[in-house]
Amino acid sequence: MTKVFTVAMHKGGAGKTSLLTNLVGGLTVKYPDKRILVIDTDSQANALMAFGGSPQEFPTGVHNLFLGDRDVKDCIYRLLDNVDIIPSTDEMDFIEFEVLLDEWRREEPFNKLDTAIEDIRDEYDYIFIDTPPSMNLITGNALKVSDEVIIPFQPETFGVNGIMKVLKTINDLNESLNSDIKVFGVVGMMVDSRASLHTMLVQDARKYCSERGIHMFDAVIPKSVRFANATAFEGLPATVVESEDRKRHHIVNAYYDLLDEMLQREGVING
Numbered sequence: 527m528t529k530v531f532t533v534a535m536h537k538g539g540a541g542k543t544s545l546l547t548n549l550v551g552g553l554t555v556k557y558p559d560k561r562i563l564v565i566d567t568d569s570q571a572n573a574l575m576a577f578g579g580s581p582q583e584f585p586t587g588v589h590n591l592f593l594g595d596r597d598v599k600d601c602i603y604r605l606l607d608n609v610d611i612i613p614s615t616d617e618m619d620f621i622e623f624e625v626l627l628d629e630w631r632r633e634e635p636f637n638k639l640d641t642a643i644e645d646i647r648d649e650y651d652y653i654f655i656d657t658p659p660s661m662n663l664i665t666g667n668a669l670k671v672s673d674e675v676i677i678p679f680q681p682e683t684f685g686v687n688g689i690m691k692v693l694k695t696i697n698d699l700n701e702s703l704n705s706d707i708k709v710f711g712v713v714g715m716m717v718d719s720r721a722s723l724h725t726m727l728v729q730d731a732r733k734y735c736s737e738r739g740i741h742m743f744d745a746v747i748p749k750s751v752r753f754a755n756a757t758a759f760e761g762l763p764a765t766v767v768e769s770e771d772r773k774r775h776h777i778v779n780a781y782y783d784l785l786d787e788m789l790q791r792e793g794v795i796n797g
């Protein structure tokens with residue numbers, strides 16, 4: 527059964543793309559026979575760039591799915607042996623207008639992505655969707671199509687407020703669209719364990735989540751100056767570049783710990 531994960535947080539720089547691409551990278555290293563599709567819905571196209579691609583190389587992309595003017599199969603490209611991508615371009619900056627201003631397109635505006643990928647969904651074990659830094663029609667579409675949402679929590683921004691707003695959006699969507707979008711879990715991102723503010727905010731987040739029955743993963747991704755500057759330069763996620771045990775950066779180890787925890791949780795959820 528295909529599992530669709532969306533990484534969502536309505537703020538730029540929260541670690542969405544880093545989290546998504548490193549999880550996908552780690553999955554391909556651990557399970558080279560699993561079929562994975564990345565759908566990049568952020569106009570910045572950072573997910574594609576993390577795998578060494580540049581948006582100009584791709585004549586079609588996720589905007590065509592929102593416009594409904596191309597078959598989904600014409601919008602899928604191979605990234606790695608077992609990873610495909612539906613790329614994004616800056617055309618996504620205009621997509622909300624294009625969908626909402628067109629009488630035919632604005633019908634069921636939150637179902638564009640869901641409908642578009644219906645035919646190819648089953649060809650993958652996992653679909654990972656990256657989202658833009660705001661709660662808009664694009665993110666709404668990504669959430670609507672997902673089984674589970676992964677929420678990155680960066681302890682510098684607005685504390686648990688960000689988590690609260692994402693949870694509310696998911697609840698609202700479930701109520702309005704009669705969907706069953708679940709929260710897979712919250713992940714602490716760019717955590718500096720030496721900073722007492724970070725430790726405190728992560729604790730707050732754990733408490734907030736546990737009081738609401740929301741899962742927060744034990745593994746957190748530490749903050750690193752090297753990663754702040756160099757994540758995408760290798761043309762592959764760090765979890766792929768440093769896939770061998772001995773020379774791994776501690777952040778890469780943290781990603782693999784997180785991945786193990788996620789796979790275990792997935793097993794628990796699916797029985």
Ligand SMILES: Nc1ncnc2c1ncn2[C@@H]1O[C@H](COP(=O)(O)OP(=O)(O)O)[C@@H](O)[C@H]1O
Pocket residue numbers: 537538539540541542543544545572659715716747748749750751753754755756757777
């Ligand atoms: N573990 C980390 N430590 C420090 N900086 C990081 C780390 N992970 C990612 N970054 C940097 O933080 C910035 C924002 O991350 P990104 O994943 O692009 O966030 P988003 O997709 O939510 O906008 C990027 O410049 C990225 O290189």
Ligand SMILES: [Mg+2]
Pocket residue numbers: 542543544568572656657
């Ligand atoms: Mg991003």
